[in-house]
Amino acid sequence: MKRQSIPRVAAKLLIPYILLYALYVQWHGDYGPGGGFQAGVIFAAGVILHAIVFDLRASQRALSPRIVQLLIPLGLLLYIGVGVVTMLKGGTFLNYSVLQHDPVHGQHLGILLVELGVGTTVAGVMISIFYAFGETVRS
Amino acid sequence: MADVLGLYNYWVVIVLMMTGFYIVVARDNLIKKVIGLSIFQTSVFLLFITVGKVDGGTAPILAEGFEIYSNPLPGVLILTAIVVGVATTAVALGLVVRINEEYGTIEEGEIHVQDVEA
Amino acid sequence: MATAVRIARLRGLFSAAIVAGIYSLLGACWMSVLDQPDVAFTEASVGAGISTVLILVTLSLTTSEEKEPEHTPLLPLIVILITGAALVYGTIDMPRLGDPDAQVHRHVAPRYIDESPHEVAVPNLVTAVLASYRGYDTLGETAVIFTAGIGVLILLGGARRRRWVADEDDE
Numbered sequence: 001m002k003r004q005s006i007p008r009v010a011a012k013l014l015i016p017y018i019l020l021y022a023l024y025v026q027w028h029g030d031y032g033p034g035g036g037f038q039a040g041v042i043f044a045a046g047v048i049l050h051a052i053v054f055d056l057r058a059s060q061r062a063l064s065p066r067i068v069q070l071l072i073p074l075g076l077l078l079y080i081g082v083g084v085v086t087m088l089k090g091g092t093f094l095n096y097s098v099l100q101h102d103p104v105h106g107q108h109l110g111i112l113l114v115e116l117g118v119g120t121t122v123a124g125v126m127i128s129i130f131y132a133f134g135e136t137v138r139s
Numbered sequence: 140m141a142d143v144l145g146l147y148n149y150w151v152v153i154v155l156m157m158t159g160f161y162i163v164v165a166r167d168n169l170i171k172k173v174i175g176l177s178i179f180q181t182s183v184f185l186l187f188i189t190v191g192k193v194d195g196g197t198a199p200i201l202a203e204g205f206e207i208y209s210n211p212l213p214g215v216l217i218l219t220a221i222v223v224g225v226a227t228t229a230v231a232l233g234l235v236v237r238i239n240e241e242y243g244t245i246e247e248g249e250i251h252v253q254d255v256e257a
Numbered sequence: 258m259a260t261a262v263r264i265a266r267l268r269g270l271f272s273a274a275i276v277a278g279i280y281s282l283l284g285a286c287w288m289s290v291l292d293q294p295d296v297a298f299t300e301a302s303v304g305a306g307i308s309t310v311l312i313l314v315t316l317s318l319t320t321s322e323e324k325e326p327e328h329t330p331l332l333p334l335i336v337i338l339i340t341g342a343a344l345v346y347g348t349i350d351m352p353r354l355g356d357p358d359a360q361v362h363r364h365v366a367p368r369y370i371d372e373s374p375h376e377v378a379v380p381n382l383v384t385a386v387l388a389s390y391r392g393y394d395t396l397g398e399t400a401v402i403f404t405a406g407i408g409v410l411i412l413l414g415g416a417r418r419r420r421w422v423a424d425e426d427d428e
Contacts, residue, residue, distance in 0.1 A: 030379045032200065033294040035387065037222045041299060045306045052310070069410070076403050079396055094392045107377045111388040118399050122222055125406030126307055129229045132413040133314045136236060149348040157341040165333035170315060174277050181284050181304060188288050188296060189354055193362060198292045199382040201374065209292035210366045211382040215391060217296050218383065219398035225303045225311075226405030232315040233412035239319040 011053040018046035026119045030108070036115035040122025048130050056134040068127045075121030082113050148189040155182035167247040169235045173228060180224045187213040271316060278309035295383050 022043035029035030051059035083094040091098035096110025159182060162175025191213035199211035242250050281304025289297035369386055379385040387395055 029384045030381055032381060033198070033298065033383070034381070035218075035295065035384045037218055038295060038299050038302075041222060041225075041302045041307060045302050048307065048310055072403055072406050076399055079399055083396070094396070096389060096392075103376070104378045107389055108379065110392075111377070111379060111384065114388050114392060114395070115384070118395065121399050121403055121406075125226060125402050128406055129226070129409045130307075130310070130314075132233070132409055133229075133236075133311060133318075136413050137314060137317060146348050146351060146353055148354045149351060150345060153341055153344045153348070156344070157337045160340070161333055161337045164336065170312065170319065171273065174273055174312065177277060177304075177308060178280060181281060181300070184296070184300065185284055185287065188291050188293050191293065192291045192354060198294050199370070201380040201382065208370055208382065210362050211369060211386050212366050214293040214296045214383045215387045217293075218299055218387065219395060221296070221299050221303050223398055223401050223405070225308050226402045226409075228308060229311055230405050230408045230412070232311050233409045235315055236318050237412055 007053045011049055015046050015050050018049065019043060022046060022123075026115065027112075029115050030111065036118030037122055039115075039119040040124075041126060043119070043123040044126030044130070047127050051130065051134060056131070056137075060131065063127070065128065065131045068124050068131065071120050071124035072128060073121075075117040075119070075124065078117035078120065079114055082110060082117070086110070149186070152182050152186040152189065155179075155185070169238065169247065170232075172247075173231050173235065176231070177224070177228055180220075180228075184217045184220060184224075187217050271313065274309055274312040274316065277312065278305040281305045281308065293383075295381075 022039045025034035025042060026036065026039030029039070047059060047063060050062070082096075082099075086095050086098055087093050089098045094110070094114075097103035097106045099106035099109050156179055159175045159177075159179030162178065163172050166172060166175065191210035193207060193209045199208045199214065201208075238250065242253055244250060244253075282301055285297045285301035285304065288300060369390060370382060373379065373382060373385045373390075377385045377389050379389075
């Protein structure tokens with residue numbers, strides 16, 4: 001797509017907003033539609049758009065496959081970690097109320113962290129899947 | 140009669156489901172089958188979502204001035220189901236790519252012939 | 258519905274993939290009309306976006322046309338007609354669209370809607386249920402996504418290694 005300037009220009013304008021929107025959706029999942037799953041796929045869609053319009057190699061230089069593959073288990077670990085911490089603090093697994101001085105704040109913190117874990121794993125998986133398919137095309 | 144007409148959402152879903160099912164069963168091309176499976180999956184999501192709607196309700200986000208909310212539960216179930224669905228579709232497509240490398244074709248009949256000969 | 262039937266009849270697979278994306282997008286529109294915006298935009302970006310991209314990539318790695326079916330699809334047609342009729346028969350007893358007295362709105366949902374302002378204090382009920390009341394399920398779902406990702410990486414990640422093996426075989 002090197003000669004076609006319209007997709008390149010349009011993508012250059014859109015991709016930052018797509019990624020920013022993904023982060024917005026991630027953190028505002030409490031107050032509006034959104035949350036981890038949505039944020040993960042929107043972020044991945046932004047990266048995939050970049051890889052399609054600019055070459056896959058350019059995307060992989062910007063966001064290395066190794067880092068993305070590392071993100072996959074990290075999100076899941078974060079989720080489980082929150083559960084373990086709640087157990088250490090005396091509650092049952094994933095009972096967020098014990099995380100803070102006040103149950104409601106504990107719930108907020110727990111939900112925020114857990115959604116972050118979910119979003120990270122989902123984004124990591126989607127991007128890694130695309131990278132894996134893309135590398136097969138190249139070879 | 141009005142009661143029966145109120146069931147139209149289920150019938151639309153059934154038509155979609157059967158179309159997806161038909162594609163999976165009647166077509167030999169593996170990618171077509173995966174697309175059919177995806178259609179089937181989406182129709183099931185729609186089934187759940189239509190079940191959750193409440194007359195006069197609004198989206199299940201608490202806000203000032205709204206009293207009746209649609210049921211949040213189906214949305215919760217389907218949200219994860221959608222992402223899991225695309226992940227499993229990706230696995231299926233990965234298998235299709237590998238099958239193509241091994242057998243040289245993705246038509247089910249030809250693969251079967253090669254398996255029987257081998 | 259028209260898009261779904263069109264896909265069944267299309268022979269060109271690229272077109273089928275695009276029409277499948279349109280089908281997903283229309284489904285997402287219907288979902289947002291049904292008061293589930295979270296689900297709607299997830300379905301839109303996943304079904305119309307990522308799924309379509311993956312199918313197109315797979316097509317570029319394999320064939321792009323579907324072969325003529327060898328046998329007439331009579332048996333499948335009969336099967337789906339019988340199944341469809343059975344399902345329609347099953348829906349006669351179901352509550353109509355939007356019925357506020359339906360069973361599904363009885364047991365747990367009112368509790369979530371009424372109690373969550375006190376217990377969780379998060380306006381988005383879907384997130385509250387997903388991450389807090391049903392957080393354990395969400396953990397399992399995340400694990401499933403993780404496993405699927407690992408599965409794809411195992412299947413396709415050895416692209417470079419396979420190229421070397423193929424070169425060795427040629428020599």
